[in-house]
Amino acid sequence: MKVLVIFGTRPEVIKLAPVILELQRRLEQGVELLTCLTGQHREMAYQALSVFKITPDADLDLMQPGQTLPDLTARLMTAISMVLETHRPDVVVVQGDTSTAFVGGLAAFYAGIPVAHVEAGLRTGDMQSPFPEEMNRVMLSRVARWHFAPTERAANALLEEGIDKADVFITGNTVVDAIGIVRQQWNPEAIQKRLGFNVDPGKCVLVTTHRRENFGEGLQNILGAVTQLAVEYSELTFVFPVHLNPSVHDKVHKALAGIPNIKLLGPINFEESLYLQSISCLILTDSGGIQEEAPSFSVPVIVMREHTERREGVDAGFGVLAGQTKSDILNAAHYWLSDCARRDTLAELDNPYGDGRAALRIIDILAGSSDTYEE
Numbered sequence: 001m002k003v004l005v006i007f008g009t010r011p012e013v014i015k016l017a018p019v020i021l022e023l024q025r026r027l028e029q030g031v032e033l034l035t036c037l038t039g040q041h042r043e044m045a046y047q048a049l050s051v052f053k054i055t056p057d058a059d060l061d062l063m064q065p066g067q068t069l070p071d072l073t074a075r076l077m078t079a080i081s082m083v084l085e086t087h088r089p090d091v092v093v094v095q096g097d098t099s100t101a102f103v104g105g106l107a108a109f110y111a112g113i114p115v116a117h118v119e120a121g122l123r124t125g126d127m128q129s130p131f132p133e134e135m136n137r138v139m140l141s142r143v144a145r146w147h148f149a150p151t152e153r154a155a156n157a158l159l160e161e162g163i164d165k166a167d168v169f170i171t172g173n174t175v176v177d178a179i180g181i182v183r184q185q186w187n188p189e190a191i192q193k194r195l196g197f198n199v200d201p202g203k204c205v206l207v208t209t210h211r212r213e214n215f216g217e218g219l220q221n222i223l224g225a226v227t228q229l230a231v232e233y234s235e236l237t238f239v240f241p242v243h244l245n246p247s248v249h250d251k252v253h254k255a256l257a258g259i260p261n262i263k264l265l266g267p268i269n270f271e272e273s274l275y276l277q278s279i280s281c282l283i284l285t286d287s288g289g290i291q292e293e294a295p296s297f298s299v300p301v302i303v304m305r306e307h308t309e310r311r312e313g314v315d316a317g318f319g320v321l322a323g324q325t326k327s328d329i330l331n332a333a334h335y336w337l338s339d340c341a342r343r344d345t346l347a348e349l350d351n352p353y354g355d356g357r358a359a360l361r362i363i364d365i366l367a368g369s370s371d372t373y374e375e
Contacts, residue, residue: 001367002032004089006080008040008062008100011289013048014270015119016095018177018359020054026363036083038076038100039063043244047269051182058083069099069132076103084111091366094140095119095174097133105140114145116366118174121147121154122288122309129307130288137309148362150174150292150353151312171361172354175289179296180356182271191275197263199237201279205229205337208285209252209304210243218324219248222304223255225329226284230262233337239276241265281343282336284329291319292353298346302332312352317345 003023007016023033037045037056042063049056060079062072076099084092084107092108094101095118105115117140127134141147147163149155150173158168192198209222230238242252242264256262268276273290277283277297283290284302291310294301301319313319322332336342 001030001091002034002087002089003091003093003366004034004036004083004087005093006036006038006100006104007095008038008045008076009098010041010044010048010270012095012098012100013037013045013052013054014178014289015174016093017048017052017054018174018181019093019118019362021052021181022359022363026367034058034087034089036060036080038079038104040072040076040098040100044267047267051270052178072099073103076100077107080104080107081111084108084113089113091116093118097122097130097137097140099132099136102136102140105143109143115140115143116146116148116362117141117144118148118362119150119154120144121149121151121156121158121168123154123157124307124309126307130305130309134309146365148358148365150358153312169361169365171365172356172358173292174358174362175292176296176351176354176356177359178270179274179293182274186271186275188275191272195265195268195272195276197237199239199279202281203236204276204280205233205236205238206276206280206283206285206290207238207240208243208283208287208290210245210248210287218304219251220255221324221326222284222286222329223252224326225333226256226262227259228326228330229333229337230259234261236261236281236337238262239265239280241268241273241276243267281340282333284333294318295346295349295351295353298343298349300336300343300346302329302336304329316349316352318349318352 005016005020007013023031035056036058039061062075092113093116094104108115124134147158147168148171155168155170207226242249280299283294286304291301291313295318303319303321306323308321314321320332322328
């Protein structure tokens with residue numbers, strides 16, 4: 001079985017790394033593995049690849065300054081189609097909801113190659129939120145052969161859309177596998193040295209934002225909320241790894257630079273992100289991945305979005321879907337920061353995203369040795 005794994009962004013690398021490592025363990029069992037980096041977010045993707053010691057077989061290096069979705073989509077289709085024609089894999093594996101995942105799946109469909117979709121079935125029900133990710137994953141579900149749903153909720157969403165029950169599999173989320181791999185090897189002292197500062201556990205608030213839907217007014221609301229929280233909770237350190245996109249980077253630095261207890265960082269790797277989550281008392285984010293990662297550390301998350309396709313964490317009590325207004329973000333943050341006992345209860349809850357064996361299940365299914373989804 002020749003498997004081509006396609007990825008383009010850091011989140012894709014993180015969630016596909018356990019799948020790639022599991023495939024590598026089976027190379028002597030007749031598995032042939034090829035990996036392809038599109039370079040959609042090249043620098044940040046390589047940060048994640050280095051954590052897992054993975055070197056892509058092909059690097060398409062497609063990212064261009066100021067790229068538009070139509071331009072990126074066209075370049076992805078042309079380049080990925082050439083890779084498929086050259087290598088003719090038996091299976092193409094994609095993950096999530098990026099342009100790389102969508103176009104990779106569509107190009108494979110055009111080439112008559114079956115598609116395995118990791119993290120299938122996430123839905124907000126709003127094609128504009130997140131944009132274009134909701135469209136990407138809905139369209140991927142129309143061309144995929146294997147739908148690897150991370151949770152029962154995601155599997156049910158696929159079944160409700162008419163996906164054949166025999167093609168839907170609940171595996172858990174591979175990010176839990178990835179966290180387990182990283183935690184086994186990390187060195188907190190070395191991480192602190194790379195970051196250039198040390199914060200006592202429980203005295204850190206992690207902030208991240210990068211979603212296109214928050215550009216403009218949404219970002220200004222987030223920055224206003226962070227500024228006010230930093231004043232109100234001067235005993236806490238607000239750590240903000242700033243996304244490279246100029247629409248985010250320039251505005252964040254203009255608004256927050258110089259505030260004593262706010263540390264603005266450049267992009268950090270997955271290991272560093274997990275470490276910061278592990279010492280945080282609260283996380284404010286619009287990231288989908290961090291919503292899934294934080295339960296492994298029993299840290300509450302304020303989701304600064306109108307919708308989330310990851311309701312499991314919110315429903316289990318790990319997160320609050322706050323929306324995008326300054327007042328709502330502040331209210332949600334005050335809830336958690338005003339009473340430490342609320343945060344302590346999270347340690348007693350089960351992780352809604354899985355047990356760390358998702359990659360094993362995925363490869364067993366592709367190898368034909370696992371049962372299908374059962375209600």
